[in-house]
Amino acid sequence: MKTKLLFCILFVTTLFSCTSKDKTVSEAEKGIIKKEVKKIVNMFFVGCEQTDFSLVMKTMNYSPKFRYIYNGNVLTYEDCISIFKPLFKTQEGQKFNILDEKYEILDNSTVLYTAKINSRTDYKDGHYIQVDQGVIFFVFKRIDVRWQILYGVESTVEKTVNDNKKRDLNQIKLFKQFAGTWKGKLSKDSTFVWTGKYSNSKIEGNFKVLVKKKTVVEAKVLNVYDKSTDTFIETEIYKGSHPMVFVSRFTSNKICEAVPFKDSSDPEQAKLKTRFEFKRPDMFVQITTLNNTPIDTLICYRIKK
The missing domain is CATH 3.10.450.50 (Nuclear Transport Factor 2; Chain: A,)
Incomplete structure (x- = not known):
């Protein structure tokens, strides 16, 4: 160099x-x-x-x-x-x-x-x-x-x-907001549904993508709190496919950011990023970016706690 x-x-x-x-x-x-x-x-x-x-x-x-x-x-x-x-x-x-x-x-x-x-x-x-x-x-x-x-x-x-001195946000308390059943429209005929249950510093559940009420994508999801990094590690397990692992962290009381696990040591340099912003306790906006360019936006509403 x-x-x-x-x-x-x-x-x-x-x-x-x-x-x-x-x-x-x-x-x-x-x-x-x-x-x-x-x-x-x-x-x-x-x-x-x-x-x-x-x-x-x-x-x-x-x-x-x-x-x-x-x-x-x-x-x-x-x-x-x-x-x-x-x-x-x-x-x-x-x-x-x-x-x-x-x-x-x-x-x-x-x-x-x-x-x-x-x-x-x-x-x-x-x-x-x-x-x-x-x-x-x-x-x-x-x-x-x-x-x-x-x-x-x-x-x-x-x-x-x-x-560690800057850990002023209670990640576990904030992450509990994702518990329950959430639903969002991906398009006119497709719907995203997430259901998660919190217990012992983790949220376990699944999500589905439905097209005309027929499930086309489904995955089991496990979010576990990692005390050493003050983050949640999310594993998505798809049938017939390799698991996907992400790291999530609230950067404010209303905003959670996630990146692939391989980028967890330097999240600012991650090409793929997802940002969740809670507009209300029962509503969040999910924005996914690739190379800092938005490629997908999803609005989800809690339909069941």
Whole structure:
């Protein structure tokens, strides 16, 4: 990873050195340019720490040429919006420590910025991500009198930590809301029915999908509370098929979020997510997303406790 990043920096440095205007920048001009660029750098970090997505995006250039490499993913400007905007909404805040930073002024319109950092990102569900070692690299261009990031690289080593001190939601009490018989319309002729019974920190039951009152899908379901992670582990057992396992957790008194078990260590990165929002004690809305794009919405009503 470090070798690739070094190659990228050397390549970009060479590219801009070869294409820059043949004009010497005086030391006085460099001082002014550095102050101007540093303001944008500070804006970027402040936006991240305050989870102010719009402030962060103000530092970036809206252009087809814009690219941001984030831990191996090459993102366009639009990609940054679709990925980071919903991610910021799940965060309580970030804290960056800049261990070392350098400004290399190639000409009066191009600056290379590199920084060694460590950071911590706290999430609303209680876990946080610790970065003990990270590198950030930006190519700043002066565009219409404004300095903006045209290219960016963020390379970090992340560690996800569950913070037991933030377990202020009673997961068992909240999960009991799913007990009973619930019914929702999938389409004009198809219906979803879930029946579950709570006992001893678990909800056991089954769900069916009926088309014109005929069962076409049926599965036994077992939700068991896991004290070590403060989550519910759900196993769905289908006849003639492999079981499916999910992890669910209430992130507020009315919202429960579920991801496949394989993504439980880093739920924010899960491609498939399901969100349950209780609008009333006898009604919830279930929204399933794939790559942060909604693919299914189901409204369920409790018809029997």
